[in-house]
Amino acid sequence: MYEERKPAPDTALGYLHQLPALILIDRLPIPILAVDAKGEVLHANPALEELLGYDPGNLTGRPLDNLLGRSPDEYQSAIGVLACHGGQPIALRHRNGDPVRVIASDSVFMRRDDPITLVSLHDVTENLWAGGPYMSLGRAHGA
Numbered sequence: 001m002y003e004e005r006k007p008a009p010d011t012a013l014g015y016l017h018q019l020p021a022l023i024l025i026d027r028l029p030i031p032i033l034a035v036d037a038k039g040e041v042l043h044a045n046p047a048l049e050e051l052l053g054y055d056p057g058n059l060t061g062r063p064l065d066n067l068l069g070r071s072p073d074e075y076q077s078a079i080g081v082l083a084c085h086g087g088q089p090i091a092l093r094h095r096n097g098d099p100v101r102v103i104a105s106d107s108v109f110m111r112r113d114d115p116i117t118l119v120s121l122h123d124v125t126e127n128l129w130a131g132g133p134y135m136s137l138g139r140a141h142g143a
Contacts, residue, residue: 031102031121035082039064042116051102051123053095067092082107082117089124101125 009015022043025032031048035041044052044059052059052067059067068081068091081090082104091099102121109116 028120031123032118033082033104033121034116034118035064036117037115041067048121051121052092052100082119092121099125101127 006018009018025034025043026045028045029047031051032043032045033041033048034043041059041062041064044054046056049056049059064081087103087106089101089103091101094100101124103124105120105122107114107117107119109118
């Protein structure tokens, strides 16, 4: 099945405006995670799937709690982990059970009533084990 391209816009900015967000997110080489208000994974780009050892599409629909590898009562909500710990290490769970420490960005959706949390993740697992710069932030949340 071949998808025909839309006609090229007159400007470079017009070209950017017509690109679907998910295509751009999937092409980024950094892990990106989108979660809904109930804590269900809406989208994980290929970089995140690779980081956590999952086949393409296998993270979508999973509860974020499963990826955090923690009991539900440890935090107020899975979304709270992403929202309240921006810039601090949190632990995700690799498919094989190993912890993967990441730094989550603040969500690109800024309002409290936005139905989606969308963050980029930076793998700092090696830094934490080696006593790197993120050690000063304390123990990774969810570990």
